[in-house]
Amino acid sequence: MSSITLDLVNMETGQRGFLLTRQEASLQPFRDGQIALTENIAELNAHSYLPAGVTESEIAAIQPAVSAWKTAAAEPEIEARREMNRFPREMSDVIALVDAGIGKQFMDTISGELTTFYDTEIALNTQRAHDVEAAASSAQIVGIGIAVVSIAIMAAIGFLLSQNIANGVNAVAKAL
Secondary structure (H helix, E strand, O other): OHHHHHHHHHHHHHHHHHHHHOOHHHHHHHHHHHHHHHHHHHHHHHOOOHHHOOOHHHHHOHHHHHHHHHHHHHHHHHHHHHHHHHOOOOHHHHHHHHHOOHHHHHHHHHHHHHHHHHHHHHHHHHHHHHHHHHHHHHHHHHHHHHHHHHHHHHHHHHHHHHHHHHHHHHHHHHHO
16 A cells, blocks of 8 residues: 555656656656556555455545546646646646645545555454454463363373272282
8 A cells, every 4th residue: 555655646746846847857756656556556456455344446446536636637737837838838827727726635535545445454454463362362271271171081090090900909919
């Protein structure tokens, strides 16, 4: 999950860096973030998070949410900046797009979904640790119980054997 969050931060950093600098090279983190995001979502899909209470649809919702952010905020802002680079434009056009907060709204939504996913994962890991601890405690109690019963059975067998031997010795002694 932290990889996906980092991918989103890189995308947003590249986008905002380009808006500020006008340099196409500033978009490299944006491009790299898109590639890494696709790879990290594929890796996330390769693992089953159903036991963690995270559904495939929740995982599948990440990419469309990012695509919606790109379509509604990032790409229009980048294109506006490119237009400004080609034609005399005012920075206020770009600022108006950023100030509209569309990009922030999308990123906040995505961040909230990732936080929910992460919290669910933490809760499951905590529950699993508790379950393992309880199972270990139960196994220890069962092991001690088996040991006590085994000792009692050996003591009973020892007592019975000693009685048989004593009776045999007594019978031989009386016969003499």
